[in-house]
Amino acid sequence: MRREFGILIFLVLLFSPCLVFSQDLSKELKEGLYAQFDTGKGQIICELYYKQAPVTVINFAGLALGTIAPKNSPSKKYYDGLIFHRVIKNFMIQGGDPTGTGMGGPGYRFPDEFVDQLKHDSPGILSMANSGPGTNGSQFFITHIATPWLDNKHTVFGRVIKGQDVVNKIKQGDKINTLTIIRVGKDAMEFKIDQASFDAALR
Secondary structure, three states: OHHHHHHHHHHHHHHHHHHHHHHHHHHHOOOEEEEEEEEOOEEEEEEEOOOOOHHHHHHHHHHHHOOOOOOOOOOOOOOOOOEEEEEEOOOEEEEOOOOOOOOOOOOOOEOOOOOOOOOOOOOOEEEEOOOOOOOEOOOEEEEOOOOHHHOOOOOEEEEEEEOHHHHHHOOOOOEEEEEEEEEEOHHHHHOOOOHHHHHHHHO
């Protein structure tokens, strides 16, 4: 009995740091809006530029939360369970396609949101994949390196602040187990992420 109790205490101590990290994550972050990708290779946390690229962030976060629904589909946490369907070494990882083919999306498109201060100037840039001007949907990519040739062609809407090593480990077919949106601070808490806000931001 005493031995079993000792094993139980050991297991609690072993796993408690993980529990504390999960519960206290928001305390480690500065005020802002974040996306937490949980994958089989580890965790990636991205800061989202919700003030600079509000349309893109509302769409991305709304799909993640299930507060924005794909066309002709029920609301759900859109990105959970999807794969990184395209990975190019020393370039980027791409996900967000429910078909896993690179051809899928939410059934609607929205315009680009280029901001002079937001560039593909480092590893870990979170940006929208597209098939040309004004064809944004749900697909996104995260860079391995600076990719300045993509400036003013793809909308930058965030950057990796933790887990770039995980980005570099991701292989084609690896799964996004969950994508969680984290709000820290008053401004982020008040930022509306729903269909009405998305429609209003497009006007």
